Each structure stands twice: as C-alpha cells, then as structure tokens.
Amino acid sequence: MPTTTAVRELPHPAREEIRLEAVLHALADPVRLRIVTELSTHGEGEDNGATCSQVELPVSASTATHHFRVLREAGVINQCYRGTAKINCLRRTDLDTRFPGLLDAVLHAAAS
Amino acid sequence: MPTTTAVRELPHPAREEIRLEAVLHALADPVRLRIVTELSTHGEGEDNGATCSQVELPVSASTATHHFRVLREAGVINQCYRGTAKINCLRRTDLDTRFPGLLDAVLHAAAS
DNA sequence: CTCATAGTACGGCAGCCATCGAAATTTGAC
DNA sequence: GTCAAATTTCGATGGCTGCCGTACTATGAG
Numbered sequence: 442m443p444t445t446t447a448v449r450e451l452p453h454p455a456r457e458e459i460r461l462e463a464v465l466h467a468l469a470d471p472v473r474l475r476i477v478t479e480l481s482t483h484g485e486g487e488d489n490g491a492t493c494s495q496v497e498l499p500v501s502a503s504t505a506t507h508h509f510r511v512l513r514e515a516g517v518i519n520q521c522y523r524g525t526a527k528i529n530c531l532r533r534t535d536l537d538t539r540f541p542g543l544l545d546a547v548l549h550a551a552a553s
Numbered sequence: 554m555p556t557t558t559a560v561r562e563l564p565h566p567a568r569e570e571i572r573l574e575a576v577l578h579a580l581a582d583p584v585r586l587r588i589v590t591e592l593s594t595h596g597e598g599e600d601n602g603a604t605c606s607q608v609e610l611p612v613s614a615s616t617a618t619h620h621f622r623v624l625r626e627a628g629v630i631n632q633c634y635r636g637t638a639k640i641n642c643l644r645r646t647d648l649d650t651r652f653p654g655l656l657d658a659v660l661h662a663a664a665s
Numbered sequence: 666c667t668c669a670t671a672g673t674a675c676g677g678c679a680g681c682c683a684t685c686g687a688a689a690t691t692t693g694a695c
Numbered sequence: 696g697t698c699a700a701a702t703t704t705c706g707a708t709g710g711c712t713g714c715c716g717t718a719c720t721a722t723g724a725g
Contacts, residue, residue, distance in 0.1 A: 461662045469577035525692045525701045542658035550573045550652040637671045637722040
C-alpha cells in the first residue's frame, strides 16, 4: 500500500459504453429515481453536485451506497470524492448525447 | 361456468393508472424491449397489431407469455383475443399522453 | 366429434436484488 | 495521535424474476 494517495478513483463507463437497458433498470427503482430527480436540481459540475447524505432517502446508509453505485455503473451519475464526502451529479450531457430526450422525458414524468 | 362466452377479457391498467416505474421496469428487459421495438413497426389499432407467435423471441413460449403479460400489466401494450390468436399492440397514445416523449426516446435509443 | 393451433397455468429452479446491521476504512479537525 | 463524520464492505436474508417443461384450455377447421 502506498503511504498516502489522497485520490480515490471510481470506475465509470465511458459515454459510448452506456447501455440503454442498464439505464432503464437503474431508473426503474423508486429510491434511485428519487436520487435522480433530486440531483436534477443541482448542476452538472463537480462543484454543484450533492453528497450522498444530502439526498434524503427512506433506506439505510449501506443501502443508499448500493443505489448510488448502481446509478454510477449504469452511467447515470458521476461520483467523485471530496474529502470524506462523495459528490454526485447527473451525467446530463452524456445521457443526452447517447439517448436524446430520454432523461428529460423521465424527469418530466417523475415530476407529475 | 356459462355455456359459451366467446369473449375473454384481459385486465389492462387505465391510462391514469400507468406508473412510470412499472413502465421503466418493463422496458429494462432485453426480451421485452425487443417485443416493444417489434410492435413499434405495427399500427396501434386492434387490426394492426402482431400476434405473440409473430414476434420472434429467443425464449420458450411460456416465457414469452410471461413477458407479454408484464408489458400489458405495466400499460405498455394492449392485448385482445382474435380467435385462438392474441393481438398485441403498443399503447402509443396512452403512453405519449401520460409520459410525453418517453416512448419515442426509448425506441430511438433502442434502434441504435 | 376430432384434431391442430395458439396461448396459458403451474410448479420448480437458479440467480439477482433490495434491504439491513455491524465492523471497517478514509479523511479532516483538534 | 485521537476522534468524529461520511461512506464502504461484508454477510445474511427474503423476495422477486427469468427461465423452462409439462399439462391444460380455448378456438376454428374439417
């Protein structure tokens, strides 16, 4: 183990690797859909996201971790560490490029 | 049991009862997504749909029945009997009304 | 009536998945 | 170094889900 590598990287699928079925599956869960709608009120930049604990969820912390990971591995959100916290933000541009209109349609539908 | 009631009705959710999560979950399966894209090439009228066996699927007949039912119960497709066959068609109008742009975005994404 | 066709119901099996609590890790503050 | 906060990892559990084959039902043709 190196002494102090302060950066912890997290695996994200590249834009072209994002699969439609994975995205749909990620969005099909009520807890994850809530995370996404919550993040949609934040910006996309790494300075604008929300930490995991800022998003109020009706599940335990470990379950929340699970849902955030599913969203990240599906390519829906981007996660990066800032100190002990973890910043989450939607991958709007990537999703809009890959699946035009999909995110907007889901967000609009979820808002009703 | 009545003697010969030739009509077999199938339960469908009303337009307002269609839930976003159920639709997303229904579309998240590769077999069901294939059914939907296949049906998208047919009209919406009861005379334009496709029978179950017309849609070629890499699963057994009983599994196909299961997937068609999931789509129907989610409100994605409409099913009605015509003799011994069963006609399936997309509920385009209902979906477009309830979740504008969603079906088109998914179909367009699935086509790539 | 008999038969073939189209689809269904049932039971079972394996794998995934949402959930939790408890213990561990990482980092910043003191 | 010590401590607290944020998040993760682990193991377990129960439920849902996809899949199948077999047996069954419903309908139309002959």
